[in-house]
Amino acid sequence: MGRWPSLLLFLALVVGGGLAIGLVTAPGEWYAHLAKPSFNPPPWLFGPVWTVLYVLIAVAGWRTWRIEPGGPAMVAWWVQLALNFLWSPVFFLARDLLLALVILLGMLAAIVAFIALARRLDRVAAWLFAPYALWVAFAGLLNASIWWLN
Numbered sequence: 001m002g003r004w005p006s007l008l009l010f011l012a013l014v015v016g017g018g019l020a021i022g023l024v025t026a027p028g029e030w031y032a033h034l035a036k037p038s039f040n041p042p043p044w045l046f047g048p049v050w051t052v053l054y055v056l057i058a059v060a061g062w063r064t065w066r067i068e069p070g071g072p073a074m075v076a077w078w079v080q081l082a083l084n085f086l087w088s089p090v091f092f093l094a095r096d097l098l099l100a101l102v103i104l105l106g107m108l109a110a111i112v113a114f115i116a117l118a119r120r121l122d123r124v125a126a127w128l129f130a131p132y133a134l135w136v137a138f139a140g141l142l143n144a145s146i147w148w149l150n
Contacts, residue, residue, distance in 0.1 A: 007062050014058035017085060018050060025088040030095060035149035040142060053132050057081070060128035064118050073117035073125075080110035097147035104140045111136055 027043070061077045068074065083106050091100035111133045119126040 010058040010062040015054045018054040021085055021088050025092040027092055034146055037145040053135060056128045060125040063122050063125040067121045073114055073121055076110050076114035076117055080107050083107035101143045101147055104143050108136045
């Protein structure tokens, strides 16, 4: 597969998958009525942040896949993506805040593993995951706080 078609495929998978899951699992009245910590961001912020992060995730995965498609960095990339796509249904549909937190911690571990493994292949791909790692760490704190408060 050529360079640009494969990038478009990664973008479609990650951005499209993330947006589709976001539409299916949109926070509703249940989430609105949960007790939240004082540092909870405004609801309008999540969509733009996740859209940017999904683009970064796709580009990092694509860059790594072009170098070593079956290598350990790509395994970590696929694991984080699966956990990422699993988190919203568990949190918003199953309403299992503790299981969602466990999933999120696994996702953070996979993100850190990807950064460590991708760094030797492509420093740009590794750095593209830095904002994602920070956001997911923050999301973990937010998830844990919501679980604790409710």
